Amino acid sequence: MLDDFLHFTLRNETPEQAAGAAPSGVRWRWLGQGMLELTPPHQVDAHMVLSAGVHGDETAPIEILRDLVTDIANGTLPLAVRVLVLFGNAPAMSAGKRYLDDDLNRLFSGAHRELPQSAESPRAAALEHAVAAFFDEAAGARWHLDLHTAIRPSVFERFALLPHRDAAYGEAVFEWLAALDISAVLNHRERSNTFTYFSSSQHNALAATLELGKVMPFGMNDLTRFTKVADGLRLMLAASPLPATGAKPRIFDVVGQLDKHSERFVLVVGSQMANFTAYPKGTLIASDGDYQYAVTHEEERIVFPNPKVKVGLRAGLMVVERG
Numbered sequence: 408m409l410d411d412f413l414h415f416t417l418r419n420e421t422p423e424q425a426a427g428a429a430p431s432g433v434r435w436r437w438l439g440q441g442m443l444e445l446t447p448p449h450q451v452d453a454h455m456v457l458s459a460g461v462h463g464d465e466t467a468p469i470e471i472l473r474d475l476v477t478d479i480a481n482g483t484l485p486l487a488v489r490v491l492v493l494f495g496n497a498p499a500m501s502a503g504k505r506y507l508d509d510d511l512n513r514l515f516s517g518a519h520r521e522l523p524q525s526a527e528s529p530r531a532a533a534l535e536h537a538v539a540a541f542f543d544e545a546a547g548a549r550w551h552l553d554l555h556t557a558i559r560p561s562v563f564e565r566f567a568l569l570p571h572r573d574a575a576y577g578e579a580v581f582e583w584l585a586a587l588d589i590s591a592v593l594n595h596r597e598r599s600n601t602f603t604y605f606s607s608s609q610h611n612a613l614a615a616t617l618e619l620g621k622v623m624p625f626g627m628n629d630l631t632r633f634t635k636v637a638d639g640l641r642l643m644l645a646a647s648p649l650p651a652t653g654a655k656p657r658i659f660d661v662v663g664q665l666d667k668h669s670e671r672f673v674l675v676v677g678s679q680m681a682n683f684t685a686y687p688k689g690t691l692i693a694s695d696g697d698y699q700y701a702v703t704h705e706e707e708r709i710v711f712p713n714p715k716v717k718v719g720l721r722a723g724l725m726v727v728e729r730g
């Protein structure tokens with residue numbers, strides 16, 4: 408199972424034993440499809456949730472996590488933190504789709520209870536439960552990195568989104584993300600139903616969504632584009648310091664959200680632009696009956712434009728760079 412946790416998960420297999428020890432001495436516990444806890448044989452003071460495949464067609468990060476698990480199991484990667492590896496939506500991964508019924512990353516913090524019939528709702532509940540149980544036993548640092556890829560190309564190939572929290576994120580967080588080869592960071596300024604908002608708000612984890620390149624089918628990713636991110640994750644898992652890069656990511660604040668109120672929703676500027684495309688003040692971005700979104704800052708950039716989302720969901724974010 409540990410040598411290829413991805414295929415084990417996609418085949419929906421159940422291990423003969425639910426727990427054991429790898430050749431490296433790392434103890435493992437299988438917690439259900441796509442859910443694996445790995446604990447080093449010695450005392451740790453950091454606990455890390457690493458998730459990918461919350462959107463089933465975002466495969467590069469899934470392949471990165473698969474390789475990390477293999478290397479932890481065979482001892483190539485000396486694990487020194489406790490880690491919970493989660494493949495979010497295995498049925499959607501098998502189908503090569505973002506989701507089957509509903510976007511899993513809009514169902515956390517209990518939102519799944521509003522959609523009891525959805526294929527994704529029990530999964531959101533199970534993931535919440537796994538994360539809660541993992542952090543319940545956690546004394547020390549708590550991290551959650553939820554790895555995604557974007558549908559559109561991006562001015563910044565690798566960027567992060569930080570969930571809203573009351574306390575501002577300090578410089579150390581931006582330095583840490585720069586060391587993970589992240590060149591732009593978005594600060595959410597509102598609560599949401601994403602996985603990272605759940606871990607941050609309910610479990611006090613330092614949580615970030617990382618966007619690593621573009622959606623591709625399994626086997627089609629050029630993982631060399633993410634070597635620095637993967638190496639950074641390896642250092643974190645080995646509890647080794649990340650290299651000081653001296654680089655600073657560009658920082659953006661979310662200043663608006665494009666809401667799809669009805670099927671009349673139109674992205675007036677089109678939907679084929681790259682993430683972080685800039686528009687000047689006054690540009691009409693979207694309309695939906697009486698609802699209109701026009702740029703009110705000197706310049707706003709669009710991120711995740713997607714008019715095809717379900718009614719009621721966000722069809723894009725508008726961001727402004729911090730001065």
Ligand SMILES: O=C(O)CCC(=O)N[C@@H](CCC(=O)O)C(=O)O
Pocket residue numbers: 462512555556557558559568569601603616711712713
């Ligand atoms: O490219 C897109 O349109 C979506 C990429 C993606 O899945 N992004 C995440 C971001 C989560 C966040 O806002 O923190 C999502 O939309 O769920």
Ligand SMILES: [Zn+2]
Pocket residue numbers: 461462465555556
């Ligand atoms: Zn995603």
